[in-house]
Amino acid sequence: MTALPRAARRVQATLHDLGVDAEVVELPDSTRTAPEAAAAVGCEVGAIVKALVFAGERPVLALVSGSNRADEDRLAAEAGGAVERATPDYVREHTGYAIGGVSPVGHPEPLTTLVDEDLLRHPVVWAAAGTPRCVFGIEPARLVEVTGGRVVRLAAAGG
DSSP: OOOOOHHHHHHHHHHHHTTOOOOOEEOSSOOSSHHHHHHHHTSOGGGEEEEEEEESSSOEEEEEETTOOBOHHHHHHHHTSOOEEOOHHHHHHHHSSOTTOOOSSOOSSOOEEEEEGGGGGSSSEEEEOSSTTEEEEEOHHHHHHHHTOEEEOOBOTTO
16 A cells, blocks of 8 residues: 555644544545545535635635535625635645645644535535545534534525
């Protein structure tokens, strides 16, 4: 077995430090998009955590169910001010990860984190672990706890 990529090892170490009993796994197929991740993991698309970064007064991390599209107006209201999709450089600067591999944990500084209420419908959700092919499974309530996230409605009308 080959070692995990450096970014995935950082996620695994963070999970361990947080007391989360989850194993980061590297899959043979891409998990860059929610449908790809669901196919690779073998779960519903809704159980995939899309980690979306928005730029505003402070960076905002939105953890959105893979079956939903984030409502940016609702997200801005929950974040307390205007937000816009972050650039790849902004994402890397504030999360330490590239788009497609953004983990909910292991950032250089704490981020304002909003968690889509629809993720709580699943017994286990799957999140990126630092690269487009690394993921970890976690109970949604535990995800909320370890990210310091606030559970809110983020889905746009029609998903």
